[in-house]
Amino acid sequence: MQLNHARLLNSLKQLAQFGKVGTGVNRLSFTSEDRAARQWLLEHMRAAGLDAEIDGIGNVYGRARGVDKAVLIGSHTDSVPKGGWLDGTLGVLYGLEIARARNESKALPDLGVDVISFADEEGSYRALAGSLSFCGELSDTDIESARNTHGISLTHALAEAGYAGRPRARVDPGRHLAYFEGHIEQGPRLEVEAQKIGIVTTIVGIRRSRITCTGQADHAGTTPMHLRKDAGATAIKISANVLERFAQAGSALSVWNLGHIVFEPGAGNVVPSSAQVLVEFRDPQQEVLERLESEINAAVAEFHGQQGVTSEVAHLLSIAPADMDASLVKTIETATQQRAVPALRMPSGAGHDAMVLSRYIPSAMMFIPSIGGRSHDVAEDTRQEDICLGVDILADAVELVAQQ
Amino acid sequence: MQLNHARLLNSLKQLAQFGKVGTGVNRLSFTSEDRAARQWLLEHMRAAGLDAEIDGIGNVYGRARGVDKAVLIGSHTDSVPKGGWLDGTLGVLYGLEIARARNESKALPDLGVDVISFADEEGSYRALAGSLSFCGELSDTDIESARNTHGISLTHALAEAGYAGRPRARVDPGRHLAYFEGHIEQGPRLEVEAQKIGIVTTIVGIRRSRITCTGQADHAGTTPMHLRKDAGATAIKISANVLERFAQAGSALSVWNLGHIVFEPGAGNVVPSSAQVLVEFRDPQQEVLERLESEINAAVAEFHGQQGVTSEVAHLLSIAPADMDASLVKTIETATQQRAVPALRMPSGAGHDAMVLSRYIPSAMMFIPSIGGRSHDVAEDTRQEDICLGVDILADAVELVAQQ
Secondary structure: OOHHOOOHHHHHHOOOOEEEOOHHHHOOOOHHHHHHHHHHHHHHHHHHOOOEEEEOOOOOOEOOOOOEEEEEEEOOOOOOOOOOOOOHHHHHHHHHHHHHHHHOOOOOOEEEEEEEEEEOOOOOOOHHHHHHHHOOOOOOOHHHHHHHOOOOOOHHHHHHHHHOOOOOOOOOOOEEEEEEEEEEEOOOOOHHOOEEEEEEEEEEEEEEEEEEEOOOOOOOOOOHHHHOOOHHHHHHHHHHHHHHHHHHOOOOOOEEEEEEEEEEEEOOOEOOEEEEEEEEEEEHHHHHHHHOOOOOOOOHHHHHHHOOOOOEEEEEEEEEEEEEEEHHHHHHHHHHHHHHOOEEEEOOOOOOHHHOOOOOOOOEEEEEHHHHHOOOOOOOOOOOHHHHHHHHHHHHHHHHHHHO | OOOOOOHHHHHHHHHOOEEOOEEEEEOOOHHHHHHHHHHHHHHHHHHHEEEEEEEEOOOOEEEOOOOOOOOEEEEEOEEEEEEEEOOOOHHHHHHHHHHHHHHOOOOOOEEEEEEEEEEEOOOOOOOOOHHHHOOOOOOOHHHOOOOOOOEHHHHHHHHHHHOOOOOOOOOOOOOOEEEEEEEOOOHHHHHHOOOOOOEEEOOOOEEEEEEEEEEEOEEOOOOHHOOOOOOHHHHHHHHHHHHHHHHHHHOOOEEEEEEEEEEEEOOOOOOOOOEEEEEEEEEEOOOOOOOOHHHHHHHHHOOOOHHHOEEEEEEEEEEEEEEEHHHHHHHHHHHHHHOOOOEEEEEEOOOHHHHHHHOOEEEEEEEEEEHHHHOOOOOOOOOOOHHHHHHHHHHHHHHHHHHH
C-alpha cells in the first residue's frame, strides 16, 4: 500500500478552510461550515471508490466495495468553538488516505477499509451523538431531547441540514474486524517524553462531583467570627482537604481538577451563604475512581455540620473507563517497533468515539504529539513529519490486521 | 426634655414609605425616592424650629436657632438596594425627635441640637460623600469622578436633583461640642448577649487585599498532574493557609472574610489559568491590621512559584480605625447606668459617618439591637421598645453634655 503524504496534508488543509478562524477552525456541528465539510468529505470518499452516504444523524460513512470484512477507520470533523484544525479531522483523513491508497494499489483484496466521520462528537447538541447512533445507543427520544446552548433542538438541526429521515448507519460486527481512531494527543506527554506515537490502552473513566456548602449570609464587619456560618471558609477547607486526599489516594495515572468554584453572594463584605465546588477526576481503573469518589465523601463528611455549615456532595457524572482491544494495542505497538518509532502505551485522558465503538467491535486508538500539548484552541498544531509518521503507523497496523 | 415616642415611631414609619419595598426600603442616593425623603425631612426640620437647608451635596442640615453651641445628631437616610427601614434613618430621626423635644420644652437654653442627614453614606456614587463634604474632605474633583454602577456621574445626579451649585454646609468645631450617631447594630452581638445598648468605642479599620494566582489553562483530562500549572489549586491552598494564619494572628475582635473567589476559565474540564481571592479584614487596632496584612503576604510568599504558578497580592483598601471620643463614650455609658439599661462597649464592625466626623469634633456612636443581626436587607428590624429606649438614652446623653 503506497500512501501519499502530500495528498493527506493537502486534504487536511482543504478541510481546515471550512470554518477557518486564524490557524484553527470554528466548525460546530450542523452549522453551514460543518455541513460543507461533510459534503466535501462525502465527495472525496466517493472519489476514493467508497460507497458513501451521509446518514440520518449526519455521520459520513464510506464502505469499501466487494469485501465482507473491513477495518473501520475514523473520528469526527466537527470542532469546539475556535478549535484546532487537526483534532478529530486527523483520524478521519487518516482513514480516507488509507482507503485511497488501498484502492489505488489494489492492496488487501480481502480486507476493506471503511471510513467514518461521526457527527457531533464535541457535543454541540449531544456529545458522541454519531458514534452512539452508529452503535444503536441513541434513541429517537435522545435526539428529540438534545439541544444546543441556544435551545435549538438536534431534531431541528438535522432537518435544517437535510439529514432528517435518512436511515442511520450501523456498526456491523460481522464485517468490522477492528475500529482504528487516530487523534492528536491533546496533552503534553508525548512531546515531553520525546515519543512519536501514543498507543492508547484505555480511555479513562470520568467522574464529576459537586460539593455544596450552605451557611448564612451576614455582614462581614459586624458579625463576630464565632457567630458566623461561613459557607466559603468551609468550602475552602474541604477543597484543600480533597486536594490532599487525592494526592494520597490517586494512582500514578489519576488526574483531577477543581475547575469551578463559586461563592454566593460573592461580595467582599458579606459572609458567603453558599459555596459550590466542582470536582472532576479521571482514571483508567474503575476501582480507583470509586476510591477517589469515597475520598470526596469523606472530606465532605469531615466538615459537614461544623460552624453551622451543612456540606453535601452530588455525584453528577460517571463514565466508565473503556479498555482498548489488547490485541489491537499490540498490533499498533508492533507497527511502531517495525519502524523503530519511539512509542508509549498511555491512557487517553479525554473521551473519544472509540469509547463507544469498543463496546461492540475490537477498537484501538493512536495518538500523535500535540505541540505544547495544546488542544481545543486555534493554537493546536502538530509537526507535518509527525502527521505523516502517524498515517504510516496506522496503515502498517491495518496491514498487520489483514495478515492475521 | 419630654420625648414623644409615638411621634418618633410615626416619623420612622412615614419615612419608610419613600421607596418602600416589602418591609424595607429601596432608597438609593439621589433617586426620586431619596430626594422625596430629603424633602420630607427638610420640612419636618423646619417645623421643629430648625434653620434647615439641603446643601450642595444633598446633606439635609438643620441648625438650632439662637445658640452658639450645639450637639450635632445625625446619620443618613439613603439605603442600599432593598435595604432596611431603620439603618441610618434611625439616627437622623433620633436627632429630629430630640430637637423637637428640646424646642417644645424650651430645654437646654444654651445647647442647641443640630440635626443632619448625610448624603450617600451607602456609596451609590461615593461612600460617605455627605460627611466627607461636611468635613471638607470631598473636593470638586472627587465629585466629578464619582459614578454609580450605571456610569452616571455624581455631578449629573446633583444637577438632576437640583442641589448642584448650592453652598456646601461645613462642620463648625467652634459650635459643635459633640457628634452623636445612633444606628442599628447590624450584627447579632447585642441580641445574643442580651444587651440593649451598644456603646461604640472604635469604628474598626478595614483592609482589603486581592490574591491573584496565575498558571496555565490545560485540558484537565490529558495533562498529567505533574505538568500542570494549576492556579486554582494554589489559590485553594493559599486561602486555607490564610484562614489558619488569621485564626492564630487575629485579636479577639478581629473579623475576616474571604467573600469572593473566581477561577478562570471556570470549566470543570479545564485546569484554572488564574484565580482571584478577595480577603477583607477588620480590627479596632492598626497594629493588628498590619499583622494580618503581613500574614497574607507570608501565605502568598509561601506558595509563590510552586508548581509553576505565580502568586501575588494587591492591597486594595486601607481605612484606619477611628476611635470614638473617650469622654462621650463615658457620657453614653453614664446615661445607660442611670436607667440601669444593660449596655456593652463594643467596636463598630461597619463604617459610619462618625468615622469622618471623629477627625474634627468629639464623636460617639450608639447601637440598638438588630433582630437576628440582620441588616442591609428588607428583613432588618428592631423591636419598638428598643427603638424608644435608644432615643431616651441618647437624649439623656445630650443632657449630660449640657451639664458639663
